[in-house]
Amino acid sequence: MTRKVIAAGHICLDVAPVFSHKCVQDISEVFRPGGIVQIGEAVFSTGGAVANTGLAMKIFGADVELIGKIGRDPFGDTVMKILSGYGAEQGMIISGTDPTSYTIILTLPGIDRIFLHAPGADATFCSDDVPEAALEDAVLFHFGYPTAMRRMYLDGGSELIRLMKRIKEHGIASSLDLSAVDPSSEAGQQDWDTILRKVLPWTDFFVPSAEELCSMIDPERYKEWLQRAGRQDVCTVLDPVRDIRPLAERCLSYGAKVLLIKCGALGMYLRTAGADVLKTIGSRLEFSIGEWADLEIFEPSYVPDRIVSGTGCGDTSIAAFLTAVLNEETPQEALHLAAAAGAACITGPDALSGLMNMTELKERIHAGWKKTGGQRRE
Numbered sequence: 001m002t003r004k005v006i007a008a009g010h011i012c013l014d015v016a017p018v019f020s021h022k023c024v025q026d027i028s029e030v031f032r033p034g035g036i037v038q039i040g041e042a043v044f045s046t047g048g049a050v051a052n053t054g055l056a057m058k059i060f061g062a063d064v065e066l067i068g069k070i071g072r073d074p075f076g077d078t079v080m081k082i083l084s085g086y087g088a089e090q091g092m093i094i095s096g097t098d099p100t101s102y103t104i105i106l107t108l109p110g111i112d113r114i115f116l117h118a119p120g121a122d123a124t125f126c127s128d129d130v131p132e133a134a135l136e137d138a139v140l141f142h143f144g145y146p147t148a149m150r151r152m153y154l155d156g157g158s159e160l161i162r163l164m165k166r167i168k169e170h171g172i173a174s175s176l177d178l179s180a181v182d183p184s185s186e187a188g189q190q191d192w193d194t195i196l197r198k199v200l201p202w203t204d205f206f207v208p209s210a211e212e213l214c215s216m217i218d219p220e221r222y223k224e225w226l227q228r229a230g231r232q233d234v235c236t237v238l239d240p241v242r243d244i245r246p247l248a249e250r251c252l253s254y255g256a257k258v259l260l261i262k263c264g265a266l267g268m269y270l271r272t273a274g275a276d277v278l279k280t281i282g283s284r285l286e287f288s289i290g291e292w293a294d295l296e297i298f299e300p301s302y303v304p305d306r307i308v309s310g311t312g313c314g315d316t317s318i319a320a321f322l323t324a325v326l327n328e329e330t331p332q333e334a335l336h337l338a339a340a341a342g343a344a345c346i347t348g349p350d351a352l353s354g355l356m357n358m359t360e361l362k363e364r365i366h367a368g369w370k371k372t373g374g375q376r377r378e
Contacts, residue, residue, distance in 0.1 A: 006066075007067070009067075010144055010179070012100070012122065013044065013046065014044070020038075045351065053318050056315065056320070066092065071095050127159055146176075147179045176203045179212065206251060206259050208261060233265065235263050248269065248296075257273050257281055259271045262318075262342075270299070317341050317345075321335070327358075
């Protein structure tokens with residue numbers, strides 16, 4: 001059997017104006033009513049989990065089919081042109097009625113990114129948009145950003161649950177990623193804790209960020225994180241045991257099997273269920289249950305050569321992790337590769353241009369790539 005991966009879900013066109021400003025502490029230093037902000041050329045790239053994770057997995061050597069929905073419009077034409085450069089445009093769905101989703105990304109030095117997002121065709125994506133024929137020879141199905149896809153989260157996430165059940169019935173291993181939501185938006189008003197309780201029993205690899213996950217299943221804890229962080233990046237004040245472990249235990253109680261929580265510049269936290277639970281992972285995936293059972297590992301980040309943009313770092317880390325799983329790497333090596341991919345990604349202006357292939361990542365890791373805090377890989 002081939003080891004084909006499907007990367008499905010949210011896709012958009014990212015438009016990122018280049019700012020030449022020095023580090024600023026407050027956005028009002030740059031944006032003022034009636035003012036003119038001089039910027040450089042815009043960087044156009046594909047965004048969303050389908051493109052970021054799916055194309056990164058292709059760069060890492062996996063056989064990937066992308067399934068996402070775009071419009072028949074200039075932004076959609078640009079998305080297709082970019083995907084065709086990777087030979088990855090065949091599985092895309094082109095809607096004659098919905099516009100292509102796009103995101104304007106404002107990356108000001110010294111301030112976390114600001115996203116201006118138009119949902120477009122992603123809002124109408126549903127389980128039926130994943131054709132049966134695509135599932136026939138798939139080993140792994142990765143679905144990203146139901147949090148930004150209206151039809152997938154309405155009615156208590158019933159469409160998302162239906163999709164993940166379909167995948168499980170085919171014996172395909174499944175992976176699920178989330179995205180941040182605006183608390184005041186329709187997506188932010190959904191009961192995500194209840195949705196995750198219902199969908200995680202059908203999910204094999206759950207790969208959210210710490211902030212996304214905490215804000216959805218434990219809002220009071222998240223408020224405390226924000227207060228503790230003040231003006232700092234939240235992830236810089238987190239402790240893996242005190243802050244991340246309770247979230248992991250809750251997800252395992254909901255039915256998660258392999259849980260990878262992205263903690264930004266701090267690192268990555270891996271937690272896995274026992275062997276009896278891991279036996280229920282999609283049967284098409286060759287997976288060493290004994291090697292992966294009952295793990296709790298925190299992997300510090302690698303020190304990047306430079307910091308250009310954090311766009312797509314989480315998505316590409318997931319791509320490296322899932323590719324390592326497909327390649328039957330050890331859990332420890334999968335974590336090293338995931339952290340290394342994030343450190344490589346941050347050196348480019350978009351999700352893909354800073355990446356190395358798997359061989360290059362391994363060589364850099366084993367040559368003693370420094371980790372945060374001055375550590376090196378043992």
